[in-house]
Amino acid sequence: MPALRIDGLRKQFGGVKALNGVDLTIGEGEILGVVGPNGSGKTTLFNVVTGLHKPTAGSVTWGGTDMTGLPAHAVSRAGIGHTFQQAMCFPGLSVLENVLIATEHHGNRRAGDYPWTTPVELLDFVGLSPLRDAVAGPLPFGSLRLLGLAMALAARPALLLLDEPGAGLNDKETAALAGLVKQLPGQGISVCVIDHDMTLMRALCPRLAVLDFGTKIADGPTAAVLADPKVLEVYLGGEL
Amino acid sequence: MMFHETTNVLGRPSAALGAILVLVAVLAFVPEAGVSSRIISLAITAAINVVVLYGLSVLFGQTGILSLGHAALVGVGAYTAAILARDFGIGFWGALPIAAVLSGLLAIVVGFPSLRVSGHHFVILTFALGQLFTIFLTNGGAFTGGATGLDLQLPTSVLGLPLDSLAAFYRLSLLFVALAAVAAWGVANSRYGRTLRAVRENEKLAGSIGISVGRQKVGAFAVSGLFAGVSGVLMAYFLRHIAPNQFASFPSIYLALMLMIGGARLLFGPLAGGILVSFLPEIFNLDPVESRILYGVCLIAVILLLPQGVVGGLAELWQRLTATRHANPAAVAPHTISEA
Ligand SMILES: Nc1ncnc2c1ncn2[C@@H]1O[C@H](COP(=O)(O)OP(=O)(O)OP(=O)(O)O)[C@@H](O)[C@H]1O
Ligand SMILES: [Mg+2]
Numbered sequence: 001m002p003a004l005r006i007d008g009l010r011k012q013f014g015g016v017k018a019l020n021g022v023d024l025t026i027g028e029g030e031i032l033g034v035v036g037p038n039g040s041g042k043t044t045l046f047n048v049v050t051g052l053h054k055p056t057a058g059s060v061t062w063g064g065t066d067m068t069g070l071p072a073h074a075v076s077r078a079g080i081g082h083t084f085q086q087a088m089c090f091p092g093l094s095v096l097e098n099v100l101i102a103t104e105h106h107g108n109r110r111a112g113d114y115p116w117t118t119p120v121e122l123l124d125f126v127g128l129s130p131l132r133d134a135v136a137g138p139l140p141f142g143s144l145r146l147l148g149l150a151m152a153l154a155a156r157p158a159l160l161l162l163d164e165p166g167a168g169l170n171d172k173e174t175a176a177l178a179g180l181v182k183q184l185p186g187q188g189i190s191v192c193v194i195d196h197d198m199t200l201m202r203a204l205c206p207r208l209a210v211l212d213f214g215t216k217i218a219d220g221p222t223a224a225v226l227a228d229p230k231v232l233e234v235y236l237g238g239e240l
Numbered sequence: 241m242m243f244h245e246t247t248n249v250l251g252r253p254s255a256a257l258g259a260i261l262v263l264v265a266v267l268a269f270v271p272e273a274g275v276s277s278r279i280i281s282l283a284i285t286a287a288i289n290v291v292v293l294y295g296l297s298v299l300f301g302q303t304g305i306l307s308l309g310h311a312a313l314v315g316v317g318a319y320t321a322a323i324l325a326r327d328f329g330i331g332f333w334g335a336l337p338i339a340a341v342l343s344g345l346l347a348i349v350v351g352f353p354s355l356r357v358s359g360h361h362f363v364i365l366t367f368a369l370g371q372l373f374t375i376f377l378t379n380g381g382a383f384t385g386g387a388t389g390l391d392l393q394l395p396t397s398v399l400g401l402p403l404d405s406l407a408a409f410y411r412l413s414l415l416f417v418a419l420a421a422v423a424a425w426g427v428a429n430s431r432y433g434r435t436l437r438a439v440r441e442n443e444k445l446a447g448s449i450g451i452s453v454g455r456q457k458v459g460a461f462a463v464s465g466l467f468a469g470v471s472g473v474l475m476a477y478f479l480r481h482i483a484p485n486q487f488a489s490f491p492s493i494y495l496a497l498m499l500m501i502g503g504a505r506l507l508f509g510p511l512a513g514g515i516l517v518s519f520l521p522e523i524f525n526l527d528p529v530e531s532r533i534l535y536g537v538c539l540i541a542v543i544l545l546l547p548q549g550v551v552g553g554l555a556e557l558w559q560r561l562t563a564t565r566h567a568n569p570a571a572v573a574p575h576t577i578s579e580a
Pocket of ligand 2: 044
């Protein structure tokens with residue numbers, strides 16, 4: 001049984017059909033990649049799953065429970081975490097306090113077996129411990145991305161949705177990030193990641209889904225998807 | 241340079257609370273120094289305001305929601321005290337919890353629209369709800385005493401002993417200032433306070449880590465309402481006569497002004513703001529119109545120059561003066577994750 005099941009998901013903003021009936025499953029322990037051109041609906045897909053937007057139609061099922069239209073905090077407490085395309089933090093608070101707050105609202109999931117229960121353990125994992133007392137707002141971009149990951153993990157997700165975690169990072173930072181994400185399935189956390197960086201996606205994701213104009217046009221093993229003529233057409237042979 | 245809530249001077253949270261409690265204890269001896277009863281009365285008014293301000297510091301300082309309707313919540317407390325005394329013979333101490341709860345409940349009503357509207361629109365809405373309350377009081381007939389308001393005859397007593405001197409009531413008010421400061425400090429330095437700051441700093445991110453943003457906002461209103469209710473009871477027992485215009489728009493604006501001038505995020509802010517604004521007209525010998533102008537000028541100056549209020553401004557100045565001792569003081573917040 002898939003961990004997350006998305007059926008016929010539609011989201012319309014006025015005249016814009018951001019999602020036009022998307023079906024998608026994410027299996028337990030999987031790292032699924034979602035790619036597609038700008039404006040193809042990737043972020044909207046996350047936003048609808050995580051409760052930021054209400055879907056126009058369709059359903060989201062999580063471990064057999066209907067999650068459609070639940071508010072963001074309820075989705076998070078049910079075990080679906082996410083990071084934002086726009087790196088976010090609580091800017092006026094220290095790095096440690098940012099993560100501490102994120103550890104305090106997980107709804108007692110995985111009490112016994114979660115690998116990072118304290119803020120310090122999370123900061124160690126993402127490598128931000130030296131900055132624990134820094135104010136989060138002025139941090140460099142790469143550190144903010146890592147802080148976002150630490151905070152999302154602090155909420156003890158069983159599925160983590162990462163929206164362009166590599167955007168704005170240099171090659172070294174991207175590689176470090178990929179190293180962290182790869183460890184997540186081993187800790188019982190499935191991952192769904194959006195990114196435009198195909199090198200990163202190839203390295204991370206055994207399976208890829210492609211969105212175009214709110215429609216899923218391909219879904220399968222990464223190599224096969226990237227060789228699919230429909231996908232090649234969308235990318236005009238350029239970005240791949 | 242950015243100023244942060246956790247600073248070197250006031251960085252140790254318990255230090256700030258300790259300093260405030262010592263200050264309040266010292267202030268309790270002011271009547272011994274032969275100060276005029278006019279000044280003591282002003283000080284009582286200031287103290288009563290400081291109690292609401294500590295509640296507003298939770299709402300505005302911690303949660304980031306500005307309300308221009310809190311005088312109405314003080315009014316609920318005051319009218320509750322007067323009506324309980326009149327109809328049930330319930331005195332000061334009995335009125336306190338009932339008034340606090342009723343003000344807290346009305347605060348929830350005032351706070352509810354914050355789930356739908358935010359920013360300036362919401363501020364205007366709180367203002368309108370405050371106005372609505374005075375209209376209700378004015379038209380409440382014999383129950384609220386209409387435009388003339390209500391008298392309160394019961395004495396204030398502690399353990400059966402009447403508190404009939406001004407000095408005694410002054411000390412009682414100081415006791416509530418101390419309690420309010422302790423309560424606000426407790427909120428700021430708890431998991432609950434952290435949750436509120438998360439909502440203040442980034443609602444979307446707060447939701448994504450499992451915080452129910454709407455519930456926290458309305459809850460912060462309720463908490464600030466408790467303070468307002470207590471303040472209202474004090475006010476009713478101090479003034480002995482209450483009327484709708486005391487809880488209308490201007491008192492609400494004064495409260496916001498005091499909070500802005502003192503600074504909402506530091507524990508000293510409400511105390512400093514309440515005292516400064518209450519005593520400014522006295523110090524400069526201003527008539528009511530002049531003092532309104534002065535308040536306006538002060539508010540603009542504070543918003544432009546001291547976004548963290550006078551206390552925050554002083555703390556920042558201190559930080560700059562001692563900055564040589566730290567490589568980059570702005571980038572470092574003490575890991576005592578507190579507001580001091
Ligand atoms: N809140 C919104 N209101 C109106 N339109 C929106 C909103 N969010 C997204 N859209 C529209 O929906 C479509 C899909 O946007 P979305 O952000 O999901 O794309 P994306 O695939 O994440 O793109 P990118 O790769 O640039 O991040 C776009 O046309 C966008 O303009
Ligand atoms: Mg996007």
